[in-house]
Amino acid sequence: MEVMRHASTFLLPSSSEATDDLPSSVHALIILNQRLPGLAPLLWERAKLRVCADGGANRLFDGMPEFFPDEDPGEVRRRYKPDLVNGDMDSIRAEVKDYYSDLGVKILDESHDQDTTDLHKCVAFVCDGQHILEKSNLCILVLGALGGRFDHEIGNINVLYRFSNMRIILLSEDCLIYLLPKTHRHEIYIEPSVEGPHCGLIPVGAPSTSTTTTGLQWNLSKTGMHFGGLVSTSNIVREAKITVHSDVDLLWTISIRKPS
Ligand SMILES: Nc1ncnc2c1ncn2[C@@H]1O[C@H](COP(=O)(O)OP(=O)(O)OP(=O)(O)O)[C@@H](O)[C@H]1O
Numbered sequence: 685m686e687v688m689r690h691a692s693t694f695l696l697p698s699s700s701e702a703t704d705d706l707p708s709s710v711h712a713l714i715i716l717n718q719r720l721p722g723l724a725p726l727l728w729e730r731a732k733l734r735v736c737a738d739g740g741a742n743r744l745f746d747g748m749p750e751f752f753p754d755e756d757p758g759e760v761r762r763r764y765k766p767d768l769v770n771g772d773m774d775s776i777r778a779e780v781k782d783y784y785s786d787l788g789v790k791i792l793d794e795s796h797d798q799d800t801t802d803l804h805k806c807v808a809f810v811c812d813g814q815h816i817l818e819k820s821n822l823c824i825l826v827l828g829a830l831g832g833r834f835d836h837e838i839g840n841i842n843v844l845y846r847f848s849n850m851r852i853i854l855l856s857e858d859c860l861i862y863l864l865p866k867t868h869r870h871e872i873y874i875e876p877s878v879e880g881p882h883c884g885l886i887p888v889g890a891p892s893t894s895t896t897t898t899g900l901q902w903n904l905s906k907t908g909m910h911f912g913g914l915v916s917t918s919n920i921v922r923e924a925k926i927t928v929h930s931d932v933d934l935l936w937t938i939s940i941r942k943p944s
């Protein structure tokens with residue numbers, strides 16, 4: 685079975701600190717309709733493709749100037765111009781839609797589809813679209829995916845399962861979540877300056893009859909996990925490398941450290 689390696693190098697303040705023996709990712713950024721986290725300007729700079737999901741465009745428009753209080757808000761807005769706004773367009777304000785449209789931003793109205801979420805629509809665009817990004821080392825970072833409405837949070841997690849062949853990381857100010865597909869053994873390289881120590885391994889999609897880990901305070905050894913029984917929450921990373929092997933797709937979550 686192949687090994688899949690993971691590292692949150694995108695959180696490091698300087699990309700030169702990145703672990704060089706890991707394959708480097710190309711990042712796409714999706715901005716959802718929640719308050720922009722403090723990391724937003726840094727992640728924006730590093731992304732090769734930037735997409736707003738419907739009301740996420742309001743957050744970009746309103747939120748980016750707040751990070752640069754000494755600058756003219758209009759200039760900040762022009763600098764942070766997304767490649768695409770996609771969704772069913774029931775949350776983007778008319779002035780924001782007109783503003784980005786006038787700047788030449790592509791606005792994709794998919795209001796005919798009321799069965800998939802705006803995040804789903806954005807991820808589908810990034811994965812299926814005809815743009816230049818090479819898919820093999822693409823990692824999609826999703827801002828504002830957690831800590832809000834529970835149905836939205838679950839919808840966002842569902843997107844991880846729906847696109848389980850893609851690397852997608854859901855982010856909030858406090859933590860990140862991604863899927864560990866059962867098709868691989870996983871090695872997670874911890875960046876202790878920016879993440880941890882709290883972490884979890886959650887069998888959301890299906891119960892696990894056998895999960896094995898190393899590097900955690902409470903490791904599992906061919907252990908089962910299911911809702912109503914054991915799920916690994918409030919675990920602690922103890923080593924620089926965590927390994928996980930399971931018979932089901934698991935969610936990995938780890939806390940993000942507050943900037944000091
Ligand atoms: N409170 C929230 N918590 C978590 N995610 C959210 C929240 N609000 C919005 N999102 C995410 O941002 C996307 C865009 O949200 P927006 O408010 O523009 O549209 P919506 O009509 O509420 O969502 P949808 O059309 O996807 O049901 C949603 O698809 C969802 O992924």
Ligand SMILES: Cc1ncc(C[n+]2csc(CCO)c2C)c(N)n1
Pocket residue numbers: 771772797798799800801802
């Ligand atoms: C069983 C079922 N439940 C809810 C919705 C509604 N829905 C799901 S995603 C979405 C957002 C569209 O942007 C909406 C309105 C549905 N279609 N089917």
